[in-house]
Amino acid sequence: MIAFEVAGSLALLVGCGLMIRSVLNLVHTDLGFEIAHVMRARIVLPARTYPDGPSLLRFYDQLAAQLATLSLGPTALTNLPAFFEPPKQSLEADSEAANGLRVSVLAVSADYFSTFGIPVTHGRAFTSGDRLGAQPAAIVSDTLARRLWPDGSAVGRRLRTAEYPAAGSPLTSWRTVVGVARDVRQTYTDGDRNDIYIPFLQAPNQYAPLAIRTDQPASFWLPKVRAAIASINPEVAIYESPSLEQEAERLLAGTRFLTTMLTGFAIFAALLAVLGIYGVTAYAVQQREREMAIRIALGATGGRVIRLFLDDGAVMLASGIACGLLAAVAVTRILEHQLYGVQRFDAPTLVATCALMTAAGLLATWWPARRAAINDPLPLLKEE
Numbered sequence: 001m002i003a004f005e006v007a008g009s010l011a012l013l014v015g016c017g018l019m020i021r022s023v024l025n026l027v028h029t030d031l032g033f034e035i036a037h038v039m040r041a042r043i044v045l046p047a048r049t050y051p052d053g054p055s056l057l058r059f060y061d062q063l064a065a066q067l068a069t070l071s072l073g074p075t076a077l078t079n080l081p082a083f084f085e086p087p088k089q090s091l092e093a094d095s096e097a098a099n100g101l102r103v104s105v106l107a108v109s110a111d112y113f114s115t116f117g118i119p120v121t122h123g124r125a126f127t128s129g130d131r132l133g134a135q136p137a138a139i140v141s142d143t144l145a146r147r148l149w150p151d152g153s154a155v156g157r158r159l160r161t162a163e164y165p166a167a168g169s170p171l172t173s174w175r176t177v178v179g180v181a182r183d184v185r186q187t188y189t190d191g192d193r194n195d196i197y198i199p200f201l202q203a204p205n206q207y208a209p210l211a212i213r214t215d216q217p218a219s220f221w222l223p224k225v226r227a228a229i230a231s232i233n234p235e236v237a238i239y240e241s242p243s244l245e246q247e248a249e250r251l252l253a254g255t256r257f258l259t260t261m262l263t264g265f266a267i268f269a270a271l272l273a274v275l276g277i278y279g280v281t282a283y284a285v286q287q288r289e290r291e292m293a294i295r296i297a298l299g300a301t302g303g304r305v306i307r308l309f310l311d312d313g314a315v316m317l318a319s320g321i322a323c324g325l326l327a328a329v330a331v332t333r334i335l336e337h338q339l340y341g342v343q344r345f346d347a348p349t350l351v352a353t354c355a356l357m358t359a360a361g362l363l364a365t366w367w368p369a370r371r372a373a374i375n376d377p378l379p380l381l382k383e384e
Helices: 002-027 053-070 142-148 218-232 244-287 289-297 302-338 347-374 377-383
Strands: 038-044 075-077 088-093 102-108 120-123 137-141 158-161 175-181 195-199 207-213 237-241
Touching (some): 002 347, 038 218, 207 218
Parallel strands (some): 137 175
16 A cells, blocks of 8 residues: 555656646746736727728828827737637748748837747848838748758848738738748747748738737726727727736646645655655564564664665665556656646656655665664564
8 A cells, every 4th residue: 555655646746747847848938038027908909991911001090199199018919819829821922941831920110029039030120111012021030040041040031921820821922031030939838940930011900909008007098009090990900918928827837736735745645655664663662562672682683674674665665666657657747738848757856755754764764774773673673
């Protein structure tokens, strides 16, 4: 029974260790953009009033002019919300490396990169002049630039891809690359950083997430934005969204909760196992008091007496840990899709949990065995 408790405790501790490492990896993930002080809202335009690109463009030009008068801070429009991984789109480019490559495409306004703190490392960012009727432009990520044009600059090269955020959208016009931006992760687990940005004013959308970099709460800026939009068209809807910091916390909440639960179960199971080992050893010491007294009287040292119980406890621990490693295989298989940045059979986690369980088990064995080693054998021998 004690070996079974050790096995269960070890399996839970392994799962707990893997989840803790996953949470730490997620929390310390470099997203490539700043989430602090970025507030958000969603703008939805009625299709009957804004049925085409020119009408959408007129609204967004008016909105930009209104927002400029509010002095709220950098603002950005996109066609997809942050922390949402866009569907992959086909790509053509003046490079053979583009064959079969699929990319994420995001339409962004001129101040998008400054609002989210994403540096443009080569070339330029978008401007208000990048709009319908102007030369189609694009900005690519560092990873995509190196992959498509490893021997030269990406600025001035040409590519084409889909413009709308729906899977399987058709390829549109050829675009000239005007800049290269630092890699970002659209989500914490986004491992594909082949991204293309196109000007929002060249692919305007009836749905437009709005981001504002400001230290002010929503109660300060949201009424102003609503009033500005209402002055253009009161039929346009605007909804408050959680800030980027709140959204980041929400995305990590599930993993943190699961980690907390596993930690609680693991600590409780490990405590039961340690208490079980202690109880079994204490009972064995009590049952073998006279035997130990005779051994000491015949010259056995305290260390030898302790080692006698440790040897028995080690066999029990070894069998429990062996079974626990087998049980950990099942636990890690269940948690496989919750892990991030760590393998199912992570050697440091396995070694650390086995060492922790072994140390706790040996300590629980040593403590009662020590009593048998320091007891005076004479009273017990006189009873005989």
